[in-house]
Amino acid sequence: MEEKYIVALGRVCVDEYYMTEEWPLMGDKKFVKPLEARIGGMVANAASVLAGYGMEVCYLDLLPEAAPSTDMILEDFRNYSVSTQMIQFDPDIAETKCMIFLKEAERVIFITEVKRPPIRLEGEARDLFFHAPYLYSTLPDLQELDSCDRVLAEYVAGGGKIAVDVEADSFQSNEEADRWFSFCSFVFMNQQAFEKYRGDYDGSQAARHLLEKGPKLLVVTKGSDGCAVISKDQVFNRESFRVRAVDTTGAGDTFNSSFLYGMMQGYSLEKAAEFASAAAARAVTAIGPRTGVAKAADVERFIREYQV
Template sequence: MTKPQQKYSVFFGDVAEDEYYAAPFFPSAGDKLIVKTLPPQYGGMIANAASIFAHYGMATTFISQLNSGPLTQKLLRQLREAGLNTDYVIFDEAVPDSKCIILISGDQHIVIIPKLGITHSEITPQMFEHIAGAEFLFTSLTDARPFRMGELTAPQVLQALRRRGVKIVMDLDVYNLENHPSGLIEYCDILFMNSRGKKRFTSVGNDIQQLLAAGATAIVVTKDSEGCDLHTAKGVKSIPGYKVEVVDVTGAGDTFSSSFLYAYSQSGDLAAAAEFANAAAALSVGKVGARGGMTTDKAVRAFMQERAVLV
């Protein structure tokens, strides 16, 4: 009897070393500000989500386009120690070291992400077959736009993957037209964005209902402690969140999206996945670092049960 293949997912995108600075206030143009240097953390939106997803015990492959220098080796070593498969990483010496600058003031933050200048990410036949066997391909518009496979462009690559049964997932975060000028959204099965991103997303003509009518499974709009709105073909369902003491909100969205996919993979229930993700994100903001959301199913459900008793 043939043993069924283990289910896995692929996360394709950024990994970085996050340089943290604490400020008494956010500067405006012309300001000069003395900040406190905090210990650096591992980061990158896609790598954060992948690490949190893997920490739930899910088989996870991480792919990115990076140089082969010492910083890259450190970042990849940490991901492998976290249980991720990095066998399909694309090495490109023209790509600069991947770093982000995060400025914290109170319970808010600003993330500065330097461009890496990637315009072509070649998907080899072997890489394509690996991605095609995945349950989810989690990426971003920035990371997916350079996809090429021979003569195939990014839309054609995503279409080919969807035909193979892969669910395409993207996090639009605080969506803005400058960073997300291309299409590709129409090839997604699940989209995440926060409430600020939704305003920008719809203000430039994007229509959530049209995307759902065209075949998207869910569009999820996160609203911090107020929870999230789950948009599906059946309508919109508001899922309440949790008010907690905030230490660092960096990576809360990454925790939400990866926890949502974990719970959805386990249950097939979108609303239950959103409830679980709200709780996981609430737990994550009590810790410093973009990967503060690394937790367990048991811990999240214990938190949900405790809060249900208190209500």
């Protein structure tokens, strides 16, 4: 295993795609056009992007045993060179899937809710977890670990760095979010999540408050409006690359994992933001959650060919 391998912890599922010309109102009935199903999941998308850059990525999740989707998921990870040696199996849990309805370049996502037992770290999985320099996950996925507070505290005490992707439904209150942020080094929030987190406070005050809880870096993604990068020493905005978007599914996952890749490679914050913005822009020009998977050279070529 390479020195800078990363553990990706999160639910992976089948994404069912449908195209609609008009979004219905409550009570309406509309026909939709089914498209090809893909393997998705926020963390799985990010893991595949990181593996595309040549990073060693170990995936950690709990999958239903002997389910058709499980075989599809394992094959998909193999195709993207993501290690499945930490994945666990349970015969009693149901399959998770997403239903993604596309209208032009935007989409609405429905995710089936499946109750599962905690993920236990034992044997080889435990060794790999605690020796990984980086852990990428979401706030809800971190809480899927058995004895999660103790495990995360032990991981961080051993020098591990946690990066989290935060959406608005990832937390109910700032107090709840801050509890988990205390374990994190890098926090990626979309605009909706940051608006919820800051509440009535000024954005800069909310960012400072978050960084005081422990993270070294906060990145707020704003879709076509670019991103804001905030650390204790730097604050700047980065414009997005202007492209014709076809499907924004997975764009945030591509941005976050590409930014993290840049940090792991020793990029400056400005360079990491440029690289991540280009990777995300390139990803939205095609349909599917894995369109962000590319070699680093492909992203650099995109940067040279497109002007902000």
